[in-house]
Amino acid sequence: MKSIRVQELQRRMEAGEEVFILDVRAASAYDDWHIEQRNVVSANIQNSKLLQFGPEAFIEIPKDKEVITVCAKGAAAKEAVDILEGKGYHAAYLEGGMQAWSxxxxxxxxxxxxxxxxxxxxxxxxxxxxxxxxxxxxxxxxxxxxxxxxxxxxxxxxxxxxxxxxxxxxxxxxxxxxxxxxxxxxxxxxxxxxxxxxxxxxxxxxxxxxxxxxxxxxxxxxxxxxxxxxxxxxxxxxxxxxxxxxxxxxxxxxxxxxxxxxxxxxxxxxxxxxxxxxxxxxxxxxxxxxxxxxxxxxxxxxxxxxxxxxxxxxxxxxxxxxxxxxxxxxxxxxxxxxxxxxxxxxxxxxxxxxxxxxxxxxxxxxxxxxxxxxxx
The missing domain is CATH 3.60.15.10 (Ribonuclease Z/Hydroxyacylglutathione hydrolase-like)
Structure with a gap:
């Protein structure tokens, strides 16, 4: 399973690369605090919804670029990668999640x-x-x-x-x-x-x-x-x-x-x-x-x-x-x-x-x- 470290995420953001982040934490946690930067687009969709409806039900999740999944400490983000890759998406999880980013x-x-x-x-x-x-x-x-x-x-x-x-x-x-x-x-x-x-x-x-x-x-x-x-x-x-x-x-x-x-x-x-x-x-x-x-x-x-x-x-x-x-x-x-x-x-x-x-x-x-x- 592919992962990305916070140093590489920051490098991409600094370089102006387009980054899509799928944050799978609860909506309240996301609303309070999430990763923001120029050239970054993020969406907040929980794993339960991805499993219930399938990721293809959410048009904001791109199929033509890598999706970086994020959770509190990394475990739920790994699960999200499994779900996405099972449906043909390209995905990687952020190692350590928001704690590592913090x-x-x-x-x-x-x-x-x-x-x-x-x-x-x-x-x-x-x-x-x-x-x-x-x-x-x-x-x-x-x-x-x-x-x-x-x-x-x-x-x-x-x-x-x-x-x-x-x-x-x-x-x-x-x-x-x-x-x-x-x-x-x-x-x-x-x-x-x-x-x-x-x-x-x-x-x-x-x-x-x-x-x-x-x-x-x-x-x-x-x-x-x-x-x-x-x-x-x-x-x-x-x-x-x-x-x-x-x-x-x-x-x-x-x-x-x-x-x-x-x-x-x-x-x-x-x-x-x-x-x-x-x-x-x-x-x-x-x-x-x-x-x-x-x-x-x-x-x-x-x-x-x-x-x-x-x-x-x-x-x-x-x-x-x-x-x-x-x-x-x-x-x-x-x-x-x-x-x-x-x-x-x-x-x-x-x-x-x-x-x-x-x-x-x-x-x-x-x-x-x-x-x-x-x-x-």
Missing amino acids: EFYYTVQVAHTDDLQLMQVIRPAKGCLSYVLISGEEAVVVDPARHIDVYLDVAKEYGVEIRHILDTHLHADHITGGHDLAAQTGAEYWISASEMNEAKRSYSPLTDGLKIAFGASTLEVMAVPTPGHTPGSTSFLINDEYLLSGDTVFVNGLGRPDLGGKAKEWAHMLYQTVISRLNALSDDMIVLPSHFSNYREVTDDGYVGAVLGQLRSDNQLVLGGTDEESFTEAVSGNTGATPPNYETIVAINRGMLEVSNEEASDLEIGPNRCAVKHLA
Whole structure:
């Protein structure tokens, strides 16, 4: 039986090949989260329907191209391949299913100068973004996910030592790899102290204007407090050119302020961040967030990001072009579904709870839900 790995699936999608995906999970699971990309067409038809009516009853399933079947972990997708091939279709199943897709990463280069290599690590299924900054023989990692081999492999490939690890905030939708990566490499782990109340893990506290120099003497990472998504959210300014904005500013809006149960209070913080912090930054600043919502936010160069001036032009929330009360009502009332398991994930990220790898995988299943919906 033919199978396809997530790496090959991503290669096809990046190459612009037409891909047809038959997702055989329950309709509710598909509606909540499924594989999306340019040049990808998908359909959601369960095996029970394929058996009852025959695949030929569903005209959306092509006979002239390969059908890639997908389920939660791979077993039902194999059954779907059997059904399809028995009727003369060409099919292959995605190894590991949506769980494998959830744990797949790839790296894109954002900048490459004499002093700096800036790479974005993309986790497409979760919409999670992290960063590796390299200068000379040293590296800084920002917002690492729990699969730390991704960052260790980059460091090995470029022959550099990871010196600093920074989390922009206490993540609520995925488990940080910051602590494990620091333990593995001896690097210093940084996060805002207000994010780590009652935490049982060691860290170095980020403070306003803190500068972390590494590699070339001209390269600096400057901490810029940008509260709102969480009280201690911190963005990082790289050489006055790139803003690693965490979950404060996205390509499609702003970070949601409601996950701590204080939506209006944190929304007021977010407004002050927009007015006092973001408005002080140049329109030419390139914003590189820690999450994205869908493939449409990927630039022609392959990374997720946007020029700040364009974000201001497209979205009044990012501009702060409204009064504080209107802003607060808009962002606190337009947040959508709460990320599943976020209280458990926050406890893990504070070191107050430990789970197995299997439990961690189950906790992280699902899309990014950290943003306020775009308001033009």
